[in-house]
Amino acid sequence: MRGLLIDISQRWRLHPQVALRPEPFGALLYHFGTRRLSFLKNRTIVAVIESLPDHPDLRAALTASGVGGDDEGPYLHALGVLAESDMLVPA
């Protein structure tokens, strides 16, 4: 998977116009500004995103949710897509 880069030493947060709706499979993210809808396809990435305010940087948020090593790639890609589409912004 080609990675979209996201800076893991940076602190991130949801864009203020983005709402997160939990669902059995994960969550929906909706950006009221761009009207874009994204799907978070598992609970772990939901936990990472919900915990962003509690951590000084993305690395710490990932570690706290148990994401590391070989697992990390798809999460960094997904988070990179969210940053690219303005769902996540630097805090």
Next chain:
Amino acid sequence: MSAPARVPRLIEQFERGLDAPICLTWELTYACNLACVHCLSSSGKRDPRELSTDQCKAIIDELQRMQVFYVNIGGGEPTVRPDFWELVDYATAHQVGVKFSTNGVRITPEVAARLAASDYVDVQISIDGATADVNDAVRGPGSFDMAVRALENLSAAGFRDAKISVVVTRENVGQLDDFAALADRFGATLRITRLRPSGRGADVWDQLHPTAEQQKQLYDWLVANGERVLTGDSFFHLSGLGKPGALSGLNMCGAGRVVCLIDPVGDVYACPFAIHDRFLAGNVLTDSVNGADGFENVWKNSALFTELRSPQSAGACGSCGHYDSCRGGCMAAKFFTGLPLDGPDPECVQGYGEPALAGRREVPRPRADHSRTVLLTLARPPAKSPAKPCNESPI
């Protein structure tokens, strides 16, 4: 996020239903100044039981609690409700974005300026021909000019990215590039959707639905232009014409799973194309289960939606190699053409719909008809119209 291999699993999740709809259509009134021949909701006259302003606001409160991020408001012609703008303002003030469909009748320069100042309202202008003759044959005399005037007003007021919403028919399928050009002219986005045999559409579907040959043209056009055109996931019945994933969107029937309709009297149906008892899940005012009531109760507890969220039989389509692409097509299209729900779509791209349509079938009548007594009849197609049904090969 969007790794292709994982998408089917998400669809399976969606087929089991979500805690709240993703795409909710809310028809605010059956009243309409037009009398389009293919109206899905057989609109015309207001229903005296239509929800009051306060009842509508209570629904909006509920949608906010359920985190339904936006509603697609339609009708009838929703802007003729005297409290329309009040309800739009109430929704957007309560984290419920609004996209409304209109024929343009009330989009004056003043209204356009007001819309341009709002961040959370999208406007969709319905046009069913890229030229007045093709459009007005379906939507009535003067309706093309009215829609274009609305687009001009929006554009002049600085409203960005209006939508032009087109129902694809046998008469306008050759105008897709012209629609795209019309959208470009106003800085708008083109949205095209499928003609359904629902409401008054049942009466004209045989004459107006695209021919098999036109379906292929439409498919090719969508694959070539899909990135800049919205479809509301309307054409998943065409998926079998090409590679899986070639059509953008989820390509599944979301009825009762991720989609539903609230009608002007508070009845909740599985989808906007299914206004019939068979697809009536309940009513937001009168139904309650174990103390739960309102829309959320209907969405979560209705017997119909529970049934739709359980595994569906592929029926006669089970042995077809394309079932994974089209999933048997559109439930409403089958129902309103009198075909079994677990059989092929009437516009099945493998051709299984045609013999099914030729066989014995009983077409169900609509549950409610709010048409005005004097109706527009389908005007004679314009002289340059494409092939007539009788020119098609009967094989």
